[in-house]
Amino acid sequence: MENIQDLKNKIKSYRSFMKSNFGVEYESDQQKQMPQPPLVKHAVEKNIIMLTKDFSSVIKESNFFTILEDRKSNRVFKNESITIEQLSFLLWTTQGIKDIKGDNYATERLVPSGGARHPFETYLTVFNVESLEKGIYHYLPMEHALEFIASVDNFEETVVDSLNGQKWSGKSAVVFFYCAVPYRSEWRYPLEAHKLILLDAGHVMQNLYLSCGAVGCGTCAVAAFDQKLVDSLLKLDGEDEFVIYAAPVGVI
Numbered sequence: 563m564e565n566i567q568d569l570k571n572k573i574k575s576y577r578s579f580m581k582s583n584f585g586v587e588y589e590s591d592q593q594k595q596m597p598q599p600p601l602v603k604h605a606v607e608k609n610i611i612m613l614t615k616d617f618s619s620v621i622k623e624s625n626f627f628t629i630l631e632d633r634k635s636n637r638v639f640k641n642e643s644i645t646i647e648q649l650s651f652l653l654w655t656t657q658g659i660k661d662i663k664g665d666n667y668a669t670e671r672l673v674p675s676g677g678a679r680h681p682f683e684t685y686l687t688v689f690n691v692e693s694l695e696k697g698i699y700h701y702l703p704m705e706h707a708l709e710f711i712a713s714v715d716n717f718e719e720t721v722v723d724s725l726n727g728q729k730w731s732g733k734s735a736v737v738f739f740y741c742a743v744p745y746r747s748e749w750r751y752p753l754e755a756h757k758l759i760l761l762d763a764g765h766v767m768q769n770l771y772l773s774c775g776a777v778g779c780g781t782c783a784v785a786a787f788d789q790k791l792v793d794s795l796l797k798l799d800g801e802d803e804f805v806i807y808a809a810p811v812g813v814i
Contacts, residue, residue, distance in 0.1 A: 582754075582757075583753040583754050583757070584754060591749045598666075598667070599745050601668070602683070602702070603700070603743070604704075605702055605707075606709065607710060609710070610708065611708040611709070612707045613650035613653065613707055614646075614647055617650070619647060620777045621777065622777055624776065629772055629776055633771050633775055635782040636780025636781060636812075636814050639730075639780065640813040642812075642813040643691060643735060643813075644690070644779060644811070644812070645692045646693045648777045649686075649691050649694075652738075652779070654706060655769050655770075655772075655773040656673065656738075657673070657680075657766065659703045659704060669703070671703075673765045673769050674765050675758075676762060677758070679747040679750060679751075679758070681743050681747045681759050682740045682742060682766060683701070683743060684700070684738060684739070684740060685698060685699065685701070685741060686698070686708070686738060686739070687721045687737045689717070689718060689721075689735055695710065695713070696713065697713045697717070698795070711796075711797065714795070718732035719732065721795070726787055728784065731808075733812070735811060736811050736812075738770065740763060740806060740809075741804060742759050743803050744756065744802070747759050759806070763806055766807075767783050770811075778814070779812060781812075782809065782810060783809050784807070784808040785807060785808075793805055
């Protein structure tokens with residue numbers, strides 16, 4: 563148990579973290595002309611599942627004001643599958659790549675990112691998606707495709723355990739895990755990168771909420787998880803890549 567003074571010191575340091583560090587002089591790896599980190603993680607598996615960009619059949623609500631007005635966190639889902647087209651739409655609107663700038667310098671996506679660094683990888687634990695086997699998947703934004711990573715014993719129970727026992731999450735159709743690759747941002751912004759990454763996570767999650775509203779799904783952002791367990795589940799090293807946000811999605 564921490565003493566009161568240690569707790570106060572931590573709170574003070576966390577408040578300082580929230581403030582802007584822009585204007586502090588330093589030489590970034592970009593300024594040192596160090597190689598730029600890859601824009602995305604590429605597929606490990608050879609067999610990938612291509613996703614559609616034809617979303618004409620999945621949009622159930624197109625009035626943006628209605629989507630905004632109805633936006634809320636959902637922890638109760640119907641025991642129904644979502645279609646792979648719905649999943650494709652949610653992946654595209656949260657991390658899909660519209661264009662690549664310069665000589666592979668930056669990606670342009672449907673969400674903003676500090677310095678266009680886009681430091682996230684998207685992983686999915688699929689429980690109930692039409693045409694997809696249960697298991698862990700990784701989104702490939704360059705190809706707009708999925709690669710299957712692994713099957714897991716006692717799958718729903720293991721995912722629930724990784725989310726600190728939040729049982730409702732195991733009744734979703736799929737859980738989105740947004741994983742940070744910090745050096746993508748640190749390469750350009752050594753001191754500001756970590757604040758920017760967290761701000762960017764908010765941009766991504768809001769797009770997921772609004773996109774769910776367009777296709778008849780619901781979600782709830784989750785920041786409470788067992789870091790070591792969830793990183794291990796997704797086969798991440800926990801240092802150069804780790805989970806920072808999660809969101810179960812299902813039919814409402």
